[in-house]
Amino acid sequence: MLDRAARRLIDPVLDELALAAHQRGLTANQITVVGFACGLATIGAIALQSYELALLLLLANRLADGIDGALARRVGATDLGGYLDIVLDFIIYSGTAFAFALAQPDRALAAAFLIFSFMGTGSSFLAFAIFAAKRKLDGEAATNKSFYYLGGITEGTETILFFVIILLFPGWFPVAAYIYGTLCWLTTIGRIGAAVQRLR
Template sequence: MLDAAMRKLIDPALNRIGAGLARRGVSADSVTAVGLALGLLSAVVIALGAPFLALVPLLASRLADGLDGAIARATRKTDFGGYFDIVSDFVFYGAVPMAFVWADPAQNGAAGAFLLTSFYANGASFLGFAILAEKRKMETSARGVKSLYFTGGLLEGTETIGFFVALCLWPAWFAPLAWAFGALCFFTAASRVLLARKVFPPAD
């Protein structure tokens, strides 16, 4: 819901930094890899019981996630780069909830399983829509120039990062926050399915 507005705020700065990194020979794929490594490091720190400290690598990983696209725009976008970026994002989004479950399985297990299932459903609705949009040659730049067609929704990347930050600040609230966020993820997935039903109607 907030991604389009956030892109307008952060893209100018990211594009300047990304262009500077590109001039120094830094590749978009290498920054994607660094971002993934930082995201996984944050998950390890959470699993070890220090979620507040995990905020540093977590936020740094999201900065890298923004910079890889900026570098690609300053040089050359590739299909593999877009693919690697979305795979890395999904791995990161799954690793953080998993880490909270590992940190306290008895307290967080059920809520974590519900949350991860909602991520799975939401991701499937997003990627399925992107495949059909590509088939129809649809394009949008509302959420920045992407390799895939990004549909809007109640919960997007901005909300998810905010949610992860909240979990790191208040880890004792993981279960109720996960139940609530997971329910909203399912709502987002359902709304995207309904949108797909409208945009991609059955053939007569």
């Protein structure tokens, strides 16, 4: 929901960072892997209840995720790069929720609900992307993406804000997870409805 507005603000910065990375000989896939490593470290830090460190690592992960895309658009996106980007993102998203279950076992049900919700949002837009490519659909939803991206209430910007909030206030995790998970399901329902209309 907020991705389009957020991109207008951060894209110029990401483009400058991508140019600097390119001048130093870095590739988009290398940045993706470094970002993934930061994401895995985030999971470990949360499990150890080192929430401030986890927040820094998560922000590094998300920054790398922005730079790799900007660099890919500069030098030419690849299918492998697009694949790695989305797969590794969802591993980190679900892994972060799982880490809260490790850190707070008494709140594992909230973490399970959040992972369940991520499955809905992830599968609903990835499945649509398959058929959008098959039918050669295009439009704004595909702009600057490796595939057709079906929007919704909870997109990348909202997910980052959610993670920042729960890392700043880990005691809020159960309530925040149920609220955000519910918003994810509203997104999933909306995407399924949109898919029914467009693919019918």
